[in-house]
Amino acid sequence: MYSVLRSYLPPQFNHTLAKLRLDEAVAMTSSYLSWLRIPVFATSGLAALGSSLLYFKQNDIIYPANLPAGSRTNVDPPEKYGIQDAESIKFPTPDGETLHAYLLRPSDPSLRKNVTLVTFHGNAGNVGHRLPIGKVLSQSLGCHVFMVEYRGYGLSTGSPSEDGLSIDGQTALDFVRNHKELRKTNIVLYGQSLGGALAIKLLQTNYHVGDISAVILENTFLSIRKLIPSIMPAAKYLSYLCHQRWDSEQSLAKVEDAEIPVLFLSGLRDEIVPPSMMKSLFEQCPTAKVWKEFPNGDHNSTVAEPGYFEAIWGFLIREVLRGTRGEKPKRANVDVDSDQLRSEPVGE
Template sequence: MSGTPRRSLWRRARRWAVLLLITSLGIVAVLWSLERRLVFVPTSAQEEWLEPEDRRTQDVWFHSADGSKIAGRWLPPETPQHGAVLVANGNGGNLTHRGGLAADLRRATGAGVLLFDYPGYGKSEGAPSESGCYAAGEAAYKWLTDERTISTDRIILYGESLGGGTAVELAATREHRALVLIYTFTSLPDAAKHRFPFLPVKTLMRTRFDNLSKIAKCPRPVFFVHGRADRVVPFDHSERLYAAANEPKEFVRLDGIGHTRLPAELYLPALVSFLNRHAPRPVPAGE
């Protein structure tokens, strides 16, 4: 009789262990199947398509390597010598939500600004994926060099959050003037681990954007911005990227700032100063 309670307790413990295992596996399976929906949060043109903030902005189109039609908006530079900023967006919205950013960059640097949407965003064809983001970024870069004949040493690659992955990929493989990373993560699985610490996301995630393994391959100046109050991408991700990046580099650390659009005055004057100190042929700031 004395063994019966122990056996009963053991059976209950086994049932709870099996239930916990099944529940955990179910959660993992659901997240695995929904990964792309969690990573990419596009806004279609039918949902919202805003007018540009600068009236000089032009709607443009180009094609990625797989033939997908990619939508872009081009705000021309003050002069061709001012070059261009190629902006890779974060994971939400569409390019029309970056009209204010384009206007701020144009005013600060005098450079042209090219916004583009990943596949499945805005008016771009296809479905979003890591490879699709890279292909769209490559197509945008090619449009600048081929259609607008922008010299490669005058192209600034600007990546915002998820867009940092596309910008780093381009910076590791294409000539450019400088790389700008705004609250960018070391890798997407690292960022997901912060949100889901109890799940094996580093093993299971198919979408990687492994910036930490690529940043040392980026040979040009690198400028980082990150808010210490960021609750989406932890501040230490930029610290680690900064430590791994080549010189020259600069890190603007912002107290009290989270994962949101940054007011221009918090970092653009420092960016212009950085570009003028380290670019091969400095150009004057904008008006």
């Protein structure tokens, strides 16, 4: 994403761009394009330039897999965060790519739940950046956690696209379905931001199979086309050029007669995805659903807000594990730095 933006931004923007988080880069770019609004739409040449940038370079903008620097090669191992019972896995997709994933197991057998969380990350970084989240989910909540790395991210091969990530999500789900250790567990799809859009798409294409027990969504958008006016107002009239649609509204509308509960986790200070989009998804969701909002959560920090993992825990106990055990479920306290829990990594 940054390499594309640098070629179109003035020097003072280029100087600081590499130091910014994704949301900050988007905000700065949006501000700059807003300043150009009049000449862009008054001059056909500049309008054509903007149209070409959005159409031909949108994959680089939507999927900044190299952010932060080194993300395509440097993937933290679970041991760095004190996660001992973990496995690094590589598996093929039907179209010839190789995906990387981590499987985290509950370290304490007495806490182990009959749940596998298949996690789909946001649009930047790699699964190594999300290991602190996986640590809480596995060591405190007692879930198996299958952390998938999309094509073009981290140690996975290929280049990202909506079609490609859709194949990756389906391949990961099928891998869990056929894994001797995981196939008899309750499968829960858990997606953050872009990962939430992928989880919704998988819900749409797999709900009839009957083996998805629940879905967890955090700060997810209605569609990329509807998101563009919010993050880049100057490009709102060009949103029709976006071929990476991720239309979660449309996907949810195709889910019929499914008894699959969905947990919505919404940060009300989200500066990237308007909270109203999450609320709209919640209202349109045709299945059983639970809403949990975090008044101080922004796009990156909602996962670190008080009550976040308690909401997931309560949802799993009530909606997924009900009736599966006679004893009262237990969980453990896990010491994780809240700064490490942020779902989007900070650029160096």
